[in-house]
Amino acid sequence: MKIWIAGSRGMVGSALVRALSGSGHTLLLPSRQEVDLTRQKEVEDWMEQARPQWVFLAAAKVGGIAANRDFPAQFAYENLAIATHVMHSAYRYGVEKLLFLGSSCIYPRMTPQPIAETALLSGLLEPTNQAYAIAKIAGIELCRSYRRQYACDFIAAMPTNLYGPGDCYDLSTSHVVPALIRKIHEAKLQNAPRVSIWGSGQALREFLHVDDLARACLLLMQRYSSEDPINIGTGKDLSIEQLAHLLADIIGFPKDRFYFDPSFPDGTPRKCLDISKITQLGWEAEIGLEEGLRRTYQELRGAGAP
DSSP: OEEEEETTTSHHHHHHHHHHTTSSOEEEOOOTTTOOTTOHHHHHHHHHHHOOSEEEEOOOOOOOHHHHHHOHHHHHHHHHHHHHHHHHHHHHTTOSEEEEEOOGGGSOSSOOSSBOGGGTTSSOOOGGGHHHHHHHHHHHHHHHHHHHHHOOOEEEEEEOEEESTTOOOOTTTOOHHHHHHHHHHHHHHHTOSOEEEESOSOOEEOEEEHHHHHHHHHHHHHHOOOSSOEEESOSOOEEHHHHHHHHHHHHTOOGGGEEEETTSOOOSSEEOBOOHHHHTTTOOOOSOHHHHHHHHHHHHHHTTOO
16 A cells, blocks of 8 residues: 655654554655645645555644744644645545544633543634644544545544654744753753743643554554544643653652743643543553653653753
8 A cells, every 4th residue: 555644754754654664555755845735736746646545644833832822824824735735635636545633732722621522613722822723623624524525534633742752852842741851851961950841830731652643543544434533642631740740750850940930821721632432443552651751751862962
């Protein structure tokens, strides 16, 4: 089978490449220089020539609270363009199955926990990442609409907060796990008296290792076919303060040097997914949070961090 992993150089795409390596399938991994997914003609020309049978749509513009706050137009435009161009071309050139990866950011800011897939569009979004969330919601609707009108086997999955190999450690754009790892690691090297962390530390988040996500994606391509999105997560959450303390233990840094700065936003107060639908398909996360964070830190050190 010819499988296109759109976004193969990103964290999720790289995990899918690892999961599929040695599978016997032909992996199509074009770079952005070969096909810019925000350019419709480039996508259609490439699809006409490549003719993939499966598509993992993992390409996206992503970032943490600061990046979403500072670049909302880019988050909206690029994610909308990627979704529309790839899905329409997949329809035109007869792709057998496509998996669109959304985000738990699609759900309302205040919603019952754990968050079921039926919570979608039931309330107001979190303002700090609204542009990104709306683009991802549009992707879900595209999947549903192409299924209804053209009988395309397009599905949408909503992963929780991800971490692992290939993450972004740039503090201006990174998510919370890589940002904390970098801050605490550098503070340890410098013997800093204090590490400042955005927000109150009381916001609750759920975290999934990206290799567990890749396994879930493969299972969904084989066993799931519905117009309804499906959550992927662990079903367990912890506070940002607890996460920081766990990373302090792993990295070797005093916990009493953390300063939580409430002048910065927390984002959504709590975000924990209801994962009953995917567990019924026979999937569950295999990498515990502490183990996964230890692996991630060791991989970062091995990649050249001091």
